[in-house]
Amino acid sequence: MAKITIKELESLTANDAGRILREDGNLAGRISLRKDGVSVSFFYRYRWGDQNKEYACGSWPRKSLTDIRKARNQARALIDEQINPNEQKKTAKAQAYAAANVEAEHAITTKVQTLTVQDLASAWLLDGVARKDGNAELQRRFNKDLFPALGRTAVNNVSEHDVRALIRTVVNRGAHRQAISFFADLTQMFSWARKRQPWRALLVEGDPTELVDISPLIPADYEAERSRILSPAELLELHTRFQQMTADYDALPAGQKYDGIRPLKKETQLALWISLGTLCRIGELLQAEWKNVDLDQQTWFLPSENVKGTRGKKQDHHVFLSPFALHFFQELKILTGDSQWCFPNKLDDGHVDVKVVSKQVGDRQARFKNRKALSRRCHDDTLVLADGQNGDWTPHDLRRTGATMMQALGVNLDVIDRCQNHVLAGSRVRRHYLHHDYAEEKKCAWNLLGDRLSAVLSSTYKHPPSESMLSFPAYAATGSLPLLAPTPN
Numbered sequence: 001m002a003k004i005t006i007k008e009l010e011s012l013t014a015n016d017a018g019r020i021l022r023e024d025g026n027l028a029g030r031i032s033l034r035k036d037g038v039s040v041s042f043f044y045r046y047r048w049g050d051q052n053k054e055y056a057c058g059s060w061p062r063k064s065l066t067d068i069r070k071a072r073n074q075a076r077a078l079i080d081e082q083i084n085p086n087e088q089k090k091t092a093k094a095q096a097y098a099a100a101n102v103e104a105e106h107a108i109t110t111k112v113q114t115l116t117v118q119d120l121a122s123a124w125l126l127d128g129v130a131r132k133d134g135n136a137e138l139q140r141r142f143n144k145d146l147f148p149a150l151g152r153t154a155v156n157n158v159s160e161h162d163v164r165a166l167i168r169t170v171v172n173r174g175a176h177r178q179a180i181s182f183f184a185d186l187t188q189m190f191s192w193a194r195k196r197q198p199w200r201a202l203l204v205e206g207d208p209t210e211l212v213d214i215s216p217l218i219p220a221d222y223e224a225e226r227s228r229i230l231s232p233a234e235l236l237e238l239h240t241r242f243q244q245m246t247a248d249y250d251a252l253p254a255g256q257k258y259d260g261i262r263p264l265k266k267e268t269q270l271a272l273w274i275s276l277g278t279l280c281r282i283g284e285l286l287q288a289e290w291k292n293v294d295l296d297q298q299t300w301f302l303p304s305e306n307v308k309g310t311r312g313k314k315q316d317h318h319v320f321l322s323p324f325a326l327h328f329f330q331e332l333k334i335l336t337g338d339s340q341w342c343f344p345n346k347l348d349d350g351h352v353d354v355k356v357v358s359k360q361v362g363d364r365q366a367r368f369k370n371r372k373a374l375s376r377r378c379h380d381d382t383l384v385l386a387d388g389q390n391g392d393w394t395p396h397d398l399r400r401t402g403a404t405m406m407q408a409l410g411v412n413l414d415v416i417d418r419c420q421n422h423v424l425a426g427s428r429v430r431r432h433y434l435h436h437d438y439a440e441e442k443k444c445a446w447n448l449l450g451d452r453l454s455a456v457l458s459s460t461y462k463h464p465p466s467e468s469m470l471s472f473p474a475y476a477a478t479g480s481l482p483l484l485a486p487t488p489n
Contacts, residue, residue: 002023003023003024004021004022004023004027004029004065006065008021009040009060009061009065012031012038012040013038014033014038016031016038017031017032017033017038018031018032019031021040025044025069025072025076026044026045026046026072027042027043027044027057027068027069027072028042028043028044028045029041029042029043029060030043039059039060039061039062040059040060041056041058041059042056042057042058042059042060042068042072043055043056043057044057044071044072044075044076044085046075046076046079046085048079048084053084053086055071055072055075055085055086055089057069057071057072057075058071113154113156113202114154115154115155115198115199115202116151116152116153116154116155117146117147117150117151117152117153117154117155117158118147118151118152119155120155120189120193120199121142121146121147121151121189123199124189124192124193125138125139125142128189128192129188129189129192138185141178141181141182141185145166145169145170145182146166146186149162149165149166149169150162150166154202155193155199155202155203156202156203156204156205158208159208160208160209160211160212162208163183163186163208163209163211163212164212164217166182166186167179167182167183167212167214167217168217170182171217171218171219174368174369176218176219176222179214179217179218180214180218183209183212183214186209187209190203190207190208190209190210191207191209193207194207226394226396226397226400227400228390228391228392228393228394228397228400229397229400229401229404230385230393230397230398230401231386231390232456233386234385234386234390234393235276235401235453235456235457236456236457236459237385237386238272238383238385239457241382241383241385242263242264242269245261245263245264245382246263248260248261248263249261249262249263261380261382262378264360264361264364264382264383265360266331266335267332267335267336267343268356268357268360268361270328270329270331270332270335271285271286271343271357271395272357272361272395272398273324273325273328274325274328274329274332275395275398275399275402276398276399276401276402276453277322277324277325277328277402277446277449277450277453278300278319278321278325278402278419278446279399279402279403279406279416279419279420279449280302280317280319280399280421281308281396281399282354282357282358282395282396282398282399283308283354283355284302284306284307284308285342285343286342286343286351286352286353286354286356286357287306287351287354288300288302288306288341288342288343288351289340289341289342289351290333290336290337290339290340290341290342291340293329293342295321295326295329295330295333298320298321298322298326299318299319299320299321300318300319300321300329301316301317301318301319302316302317302318302319302421303316304316304317307421314423315421315423317421318439319446320439320442320443320446320447321446322446322447322449322450322451323447323450323454324449324450324451324453324454325446325450357395358394358395358396359377360378361383361393361394361395362392362394363377363378363379363380364378364380364381364382364383364384365381365383365384365392365393366379366380366381367381367384367388368384368388368391368392399420402449402453403416403419403420405449405452405453406419406445406448406449409445409448409449409452411445411448412441414438415438415441415442415445416445418438418441418442419442419445419446
């Protein structure tokens with residue numbers, strides 16, 4: 001039987017499909033027609049026990065005729081050794097498959113072992129946490145403090161010492177509250193990671209944040225919960241400071257204004273007084289829209305989506321504007337009344353950032369900020385009050401100040417809570433049956449506060465009592481407001 005030649009194979013056409021070519025040594029090839037042309041599948045026929053078997057040797061032209069014959073010869077040699085070539089091929093494939101799996105698992109393990117803190121943070125920000133701001137503050141904090149220090153560190157190499165070093169870095173720049181919040185974020189992230197693969201496999205030695213006690217890292221004299229309130233003298237000083245700064249700046253010649261100290265932006269000044277007079281959170285105020293402010297009815301509506309909430313619960317809030325608060329809203333209306341927003345951003349396509357007022361106030365109390373002057377930001381002490389004896393103050397301290405003033409005026413604590421839009425605890429039965437909205441009591445309380453603040457800012461407390469004052473026992477019993485006079489400057 002003649003050998004099959006390359007020339008013979010190359011001469012095959014579609015008409016030869018189905019034919020079988022044969023040559024010595026039990027090698028045969030079945031001709032077929034495929035999309036890429038004529039193909040010949042070669043096989044070696046052998047007898048194993050009482051059965052005829054076929055061993056696939058490869059297909060021409062994908063495999064050369066020389067290699068096909070080599071495969072046939074190897075199969076024949078196995079048979080001579082009493083090894084079934086087909087079984088040997090299955091075993092070899094299984095071994096190759098197992099080896100490939102081991103290699104793939106090793107590659108995956110190697111890749112997992114090299115996952116970094118930045119990889120973990122990215123996964124957590126995407127799937128593990130959803131803050132109201134779209135995680136923007138978390139991303140900013142991580143970019144500033146986490147990634148530069150530990151971003152490229154493998155997750156399984158992070159130790160408790162690394163976590164402490166991170167917190168100390170923030171503490172050392174005087175940002176104690178940020179340090180506490182940052183540690184809480186890290187704790188939440190690692191807690192999420194240790195419950196999920198592939199991160200769980202990297203934390204077999206434990207969660208590094210669990211071994212860190214943040215208390216020794218924070219100065220002993222730091223109060224996690226601020227208790228700062230502004231005294232009447234400080235409120236008057238702030239009011240006078242705003243007026244003086246504006247007057248001094250306006251008096252500068254045009255060529256000197258660039259080097260002069262600019263007063264706090266007028267909208268920011270108004271925001272501070274409104275926050276003080278309504279007890280609202282500054283961030284809630286900065287999101288306000290004019291459609292929710294009725295100057296004629298002296299009301300301001302805060303929808304629940306703009307409210308921070310208490311214990312995870314949110315509720316709409318209705319504020320009755322005292323003459324004090326109304327006055328500053330009216331001034332604001334003149335400045336931004338053409339916008340949808342009470343405090344529009346520069347593009348007027350939304351409200352300003354909810355932290356802008358806090359940043360502006362903080363920038364002007366530089367002595368309390370352990371940081372370098374930031375580009376295009378103020379860095380002075382023009383808003384330090386009482387020569388700094390009482391520490392720095394924040395916009396949120398005004399909310400506490402107003403609430404404390406209400407308390408001193410004899411306002412019921414439940415009414416103060418409602419003026420602050422606190423979600424009050426209570427049984428479900430009580431909430432179901434008791435629906436009094438305390439509207440009159442709240443209106444009276446805000447008016448009392450407004451009268452008190454008006455007196456403070458005018459540096460006099462002697463004025464005719466308003467109806468709101470007469471309705472409270474604290475005034476009716478004494479004929480005067482139970483408050484201290486301001487300390488002389």
